[in-house]
Amino acid sequence: MRASAIVATGLALLLGSASPMTRGCGYDGMAVDLTTAHPASLSVALAIHDAYQAKLLTKPIALQGGFGMRRAQIMLEKLRVALAPIAMGERFSLLLIEPGLWAHFDGTGAELRVTLHVAAPAADERVVITGEGVLLALVQGKLGADQALQAGLIQMQATLVQRERLTANWSQAFPPYSVVAR
Template sequence: MRRHVYVTRLFLLSLAAAATLSPSASSACGYHDDVTMARGLLNWVYPDALHVLGSISAAIAAHRLPPPELAAPDLFGAKYGKTVRSLERLGRGLGATSGGMRGPSVSVVLIEPMLWARFESGESGSRTRVHVTGPEPGDVVLVSGEIVIGEIASGRLTIRKAHELGLIRLYGPAAQQARFLLAYEQVGRQPLPGTAVKAASSKPAVFTAPATATAEASSPPQLKISDNGGALACGPGHH
């Protein structure tokens, strides 16, 4: 307990220092700003979170994921809009395909732009909020990438397979992680609500599990990231 309190205090002090060094840190967003510091802080709070980037690169090289789009300024918000639509579809999928089982609330961070979204599980389904400042206490934290979420939303990759391949990493109590996978492991078997179905001639990507097992993500203290802690988040205000 004392260690968690110490880590929490040190983390908040780091965020305060980051905000002091960069006036835009509280609203840093990879679609507009450099988020290198934010990624470093993320990897510190959630150990080995950046391993997701390596797993995504390996999956692209093995043709398990499509190649990324050419890097270019998101002048008209097209890339951001596409990502938001994928996240919203994921949220609808979490609410519609849990088989009657209520999974835990989930905070997702997309590691390329450091964009946070939160899916709140309730009696009437899952409520999606995009561009939040970070996780709430008790959330399962899911670290992944834009391509991965897009493939899940399009029905070409399940959450279970993405987890096995290291394309998503989960953080939080082990029981909560297990509950999340039990409720949502098959999300992505088919296009999620709102996703256009591709023509029959389109061949979906084939996914196979690697020979080595994915390392188990550790469970860091659950922190509520305040508006002043946006150095770790792509916080609200840009869009």
């Protein structure tokens, strides 16, 4: 019994002393503070909220813990597959604003890889900020990347050249949605 109390105390100290940038996301039961997640996350969150209210996007059912993390993992894998043929040599971090989950995409090796639950990137790294409902609409073909960018549902933070390349990759992977074409 004493050993478990020591282990619990040790874990509490480790978690409590962790840097805010490496703490868990909403799927870990942690509260998400959009203002510290990324400076652009609040405006993206508001745009997504407005799109949900206007019924332009379908709001995903809130899932807690491992269920939510698994859905996010599946969604980010679908994103990876869609971007893989065109994003070789690219690297960027992605923030899912609802859970405050950071993922890192790295196409500098033989294939595009995604790593979930990573620390927030440095200020000078390429960042994509969006939400689960936006990714769902993109991978289902119900929204094009250009439409999402214009509506503020996705924001890309990078140098001008890097942002143009990211935008071109996403636009190619997720072409404009057309009611007639579907």
